[in-house]
Amino acid sequence: MSLHGGIPRAIAADVRHGERLEYWTLGWMASVVLVMWLVMGASQAMKAAVIEDLLSLVPAFVFLLSVHWERRGPNTRFPFGYRRANSLAFLVAATALLSVGGFLAYESVSTLIRQEHPTVGGITLFGQTIWLGWLMIAALAYSVVPPIILGRMKQPVAERIKDKVLHTDALMQKADWQTGLAGIAGIIGIGIGWWWADATAALFISLSIIKDAIGALQQAVAELLDGTPRALDSNALSDDAKQLKATLKARFGDVEIRLRETGRYIAAEADCAPPAAIPTAAELMGDDLAWRLASLSFRPEPVKANP
């Protein structure tokens, strides 16, 4: 690992675990999309669910891409390496989550306004004509299982490697299983004549997805604007960043300390002359999180900005 490239040894195994989970996600969710496509018939609600499942592949894909770039070392064209690919991937993943929520909300509201009565007819299989709704419910039940399991497995890994893309993907999986359950409720509703059940359930779930997505988007923008590192699951400042700032102030006095996040790594800047003995990352962050501190710079004469 160099200063601006590669995965630190302390988290290499967890990052590989995260990659395996994302490969599983792509495989399982592709099978979900295929099953849903086979039974969607002329149902607009099922078509929306297929589009939503396709969009949900985006965070997994961009996570794998960003880790691939993170491993690359710096070069002449990119002297600071590719670690910020993770920040870019986070923005893409958050946007995908917002798109899913927005799409679901639009579909639900337009269905309710137009009072569309969804049609679910019969399908002939092995000589028997059965209600297509049963197959849709089976497909939706299948679509709920992988996201519940994979989403739960991703959360602790995302926390350990401080990866917001993986965390956003776990949120996307939550959106997937919630819309799957709403879809089942909706199909049952259609069966008993409640045409509005599907759209109403989906509308409530879309609001929760949009709330999560806006939070993630705020964090992603803050990261790209060199904001102080944020917590994994909220726009509040992260605990380790607050701790690092306090430690640096304790060592170097009441000087200006600036922290920013590049992907999963923190860069710190102190407005003071470099000390005779530069503290190690382990001394400042503790052994477990030493890998998080990518650089510590000292600026003896801060330049005053023009008003």
Add this chain to the structure above:
Amino acid sequence: MRVAVLPGTPDAAPALALLDAYATKHRARLMLVDAHGEHAARQLEDGRIDALIGHFSKVSPWMADISLSKAVAHPEPDDSQQPVLRIARRNGENALILATDRAVAAAAR
């Protein structure tokens, strides 16, 4: 049960028989209503008629607005553009749609 047969559907009898059986099963009776072309499809959409019998292709432009059955008394043509006898039902009338789908499949067997 209000049913319209589109003009130019000389072979509507099997579809009418099928709908008549459905109506009888539900203690209703079939009432033929005059309807033509686009106006007929609009009447179906608005719920002024319950079913429309006519020749429709599998890729009919009406497909999104109404629910078409499989081909009645004929095998499904290989060419999806070819119009064949079908029963059009109002979207969302899922009980009628499922019952007629079952009856069409049973008649085909």
